[in-house]
Amino acid sequence: MLAVNRLHAYGDAEEQITGELAVLLDVFATLPGFLRARAGRCLDEPDVWILLTEWESVGTYRRALSSHAVKTGGHPVFVRIVDEPGAYDVLLAVG
Template sequence: MLVMTRFVIDDTADAADEFAGRAHAALAALAACPGYLRGRLARAYDDPAHWSIVTEWESVGAYRRALSAFDVKVHATPLLAQSLDEPSAFEVLAESAPGGELKVTTSDRA
């Protein structure tokens, strides 16, 4: 499962530094949860006010359970609440590795 949260942050050095520090703490809290696979903080090249946090999880259940962890509630939830109001959780339906075959899966949605 893939979670993409996007943010628009004031384009000042202080705001960027403050946001990045909070995002690092959020990623660390999420990374400590069972089912977490990886996460990244990214900033747009074309518009440095736009940021995103992308995490990957073993399952939607693992992600939802992680949201109830104490450290996540303290460090990640307040930050995630500032994200753009748009869908953020996605099921992966196809993937490929460099030089590998395309792996297509069916949806788990009922």
């Protein structure tokens, strides 16, 4: 399953945001079910970023979000996330 989250930078420096994301991704990497992640900045609106993570199942994703390490390490990222649906079931894939 894919978790897609849009974030707002609120004018903060790229180094600050990439540092915050790196901390969260390091925590994710230690958890069962985590497969991979990508983060990037919008080319058209530099204040908008995306965090894309892939998990074995929705259960492993939701358990990860419930862990203390994710809640504490991810707080600087979570306050930036746009409140919208973000969990997707993969129905088609290429490559």
